[in-house]
Ligand code: TSB
């Protein structure tokens with residue numbers, strides 16, 4: 001989808017359109033006070049204090065109409081440059097703009113504002129020459145937004161819109177927006193009863209409904225089998241730890257802003273864990289290790305809690321309670337390359353099974369200047385980053401580098417994907433860590449009988465089950481492959497009186513699968529349509545012909561064609577599709 005921010009002309013057009021929106025709002029709501037109106041990836045928005053007035057769908061239409069009127073009038077957009085003092089005088093009636101001006105540097109900044117007809121707005125520009133150029137726009141939606149994003153401040157009203165140079169581009173864009181919103185996993189999750197959230201449980205804490213739980217269980221079984229084959233040992237550890245545990249690991253000093261506050265129980269002070277590494281370090285430390293035992297791979301489907309800003313939580317994609325498909329691999333320095341390669345191969349293998357094609361590898365490095373976020377040991381960082389680069393180059397996978405995206409304990413290889421709505425997110429991750437084994441005083445005995453410190457590779461193939469499920473729902477638009485579908489087969493008897501018996505027998509014979517039998521007294525067409533709406537992969541239609549010939553007629557999701565086969569043939573088809581993950 002087009003990114004407005006990356007196109008100079010569209011940037012300007014949308015910025016000017018934000019002013020046009022503000023002008024129209026001012027005409028309709030003379031008491032309105034304006035805060036900021038930036039251009040964003042999807043167009044623009046303006047945050048407005050409307051006093052007691054509330055924006056509705058109807059008011060959006062009215063505002064849009066007023067915008068068209070002003071644009072038709074065709075006033076020029078004129079730039080003015082003034083001193084700070086003058087600016088304070090010009091915008092004295094708007095405390096929000098005064099706040100902006102006051103924060104501007106007295107000496108270095110020329111303060112500019114733009115005027116179009118009866119409306120002026122503080123702004124750096126640039127803008128189009130005249131409002132006449134603003135013909136092809138649309139107001140998209142509105143929401144509440146706290147002043148400066150702080151929930152202790154007043155709630156302002158945010159209106160979103162987008163503007164293009166011609167009607168076709170606008171129409172195309174609106175169509176794409178519509179398709180993206182259809183693909184949004186929050187919408188699919190609701191329609192297919194996969195998850196919900198509830199205020200009483202809290203923000204970012206989804207409840208997985210039975211359909212969602214089936215998907216999650218299948219994902220767990222799938223990755224567990226793969227990991228077992230690769231020599232992983234799985235453990236269960238508690239989803240809390242003491243503050244001391246996280247002080248030892250360094251999370252307390254470097255990751256605390258992402259953690260829930262601590263709680264005291266008797267003499268102990270606990271935190272909900274944001275990561276599982278410290279627990280796994282202790283699992284490793286429980287036994288003595290020789291170099292011959294390494295690599296040791298400790299895996300867990302582990303629940304973590306992280307503080308995510310309330311504006312950032314999103315369906316299953318960004319949650320505050322998540323379950324990682326986590327593992328920590330304890331290796332000798334010589335084994336880093338090999339073990340890392342195996343993780344990358346596993347990622348590629350899994351992506352192949354799920355048909356994931358659009359992703360980017362990102363090498364996430366530390367920001368040398370940020371001593372707060374990153375553990376301060378330049379030599380350790382240089383070793384880890386160089387080693388990781390070396391491994392990636394030898395793997396010959398294309399990647400880009402991003403400074404400031406590393407974990408506090410080491411650099412990472414992240415896999416980035418683009419959700420239907422919103423910016424890119426990390427799915428899989430593989431991280432190199434020389435720090436935590438030191439902090440937990442881990443060791444193994446090398447071939448000369450000396451104590452050595454292992455290196456740790458942190459990795460999560462799905463990332464979290466939460467985010468991966470969100471992504472897969474969007475990739476498939478909810479039409480999951482047979483093996484993952486909550487309901488795999490839906491049997492519809494044409495007439496209950498004559499065909500229900502046979503349909504029930506079929507259901508019993510297919511008891512290895514998740515089968516529903518729709519025996520409601522509804523019209524056949526209605527039931528078939530509903531089967532499609534529920535995105536059930538296979539619908540069986542059982543009528544007299546099937547009963548007489550002992551056959552099965554089926555339709556695959558996405559196809560109008562009905563095929564008739566014997567039970568054995570049908571069974572083969574199912575096995576084949578499950579095997580091929582189709
Ligand atoms: C891989 N200690 C490592 C672990 O051993 C770790 O926690 N890495 S992480 O911080 O990158 O998180 C692992 C994965 O969790 C990320 O790659 C991402 O896919 C997923 N994740 C992170 N935050 C969230 C969130 N708020 N909601 C859903 N998934 C998340």
Ligand code: ZN
Nearest residue numbers: 275276277458
């Ligand atoms: Zn970890």
